[in-house]
Amino acid sequence: MSIRKTLLITVLPFLLGSFVFGQHADEHKKFNASETIIHHVLDSHDWHLTDWPGEDGHSTSIAIHLPWFFYNSETGFEFYGSTHSLQESGKYVSYHEKPYMLKAGASIPADYHGHGDLDENLLNKDVTIIDLSPTKTVVHMFLMALLVFFIFRAVAKGYTKNKGKAPSGIQSFFEPIILFVRDDIAKDYLGDKAARFTPYLLSLFFFIWFSNVFGLMPFSSNIMGNIGVTAALATLTFIIVQVNGTKDYWQHIFAMPGVPVAILPLMTVIEIISLFVKPVALMIRLFANISAGHFMVLSLICLMFILGEAGHNVTGALSIMPLSIAFGIAIFSLEVIVAIIQAYIFTLLTAVFLGDAMTSHDDHH
């Protein structure tokens, strides 16, 4: 496929999206750019695909409704098929994507459909509800996990089938990348212990890369732009590093050899802080990079709606359109590169921390 075609396919969904978006104008609502951007970036209980313009100016929202599943401290686990059935129950209401119990006798306003503003006096905040719903991000994470699983099962099958022969098909596409992670990340930083951790590093690399690229596609959610996801990945790395830390590693944290006793308490405090800063930095780096990319692309596209006053001022929209699309494509292309760079950096830093925790420091003293 030529580059021009690829670019066209990348831009088309945006153009299409903007077309459908433009129909909102008939409702005479002021366009709120930051609200639109936040809505696109945040997690939700509906997989919102698009809005379909209706006859009388009211657009119909097309979405895949995801179930609600939560733990109520008084009644136990509860399950509802969708936001609609959750609110139909008369007991719960979805407010800012969180389930709340309604106060006794209170009812949901007729024009409230799970989004927007609601009188907080209606909510019974004394009941603790732990939301365990498979939201958009969770569903997409499972999709990505399955995709990674099936692709790499095919690759692994290729190695048994083509034993001693040249790789074929999907195997030949992934072989150089797998070798890169194994040789340039695992072996460089972990030395002779590389074989034990290569599977973890490969899983990290491909899961983050696939999720990032998938997040750039239309109709998908940005998985790594959700701080919970990156926090979970960073926690995994943190646990693996601590579990595999040698005696030397712990000694360097709690009692750095060769340091005067007077400075030792200070050193210990600094070392303990740095222990926790490392995974937090991993978490923030991935989250902020991917979120920033989404914010940039969406802001550039939103420029058209801001200057076009959401469809009332076509000249304004047209004047900014070339700039908006050109910059949008530029940032989008950058994001495709950032997707793999961030996967690389997360994997590399995991290997660096692991290597640091496992090497013997005897040669230093």
Add this chain to the structure above:
Amino acid sequence: MEGVVGNIGVIGAGIGAGLAAIGAGMGIGRLTASAVESIARQPEASGDIRGAMILMAAFIEGVALFGEVVCLLAVFQ
């Protein structure tokens, strides 16, 4: 009054984001300048230098992103 304070918060977030970007820009600029110079002096070591450069750039960028996240929190509260 509340609205005024909110606006000042947004201004502060904007200035903070800019300062974080300046810091990261200077850091990565100096880092890359030295790395490119080293590669020019010793082209056979370019692989190792590039690896170290990317690693350090990630650390600098990490600090800058801490700043950006704080600014984001200031805007969205």
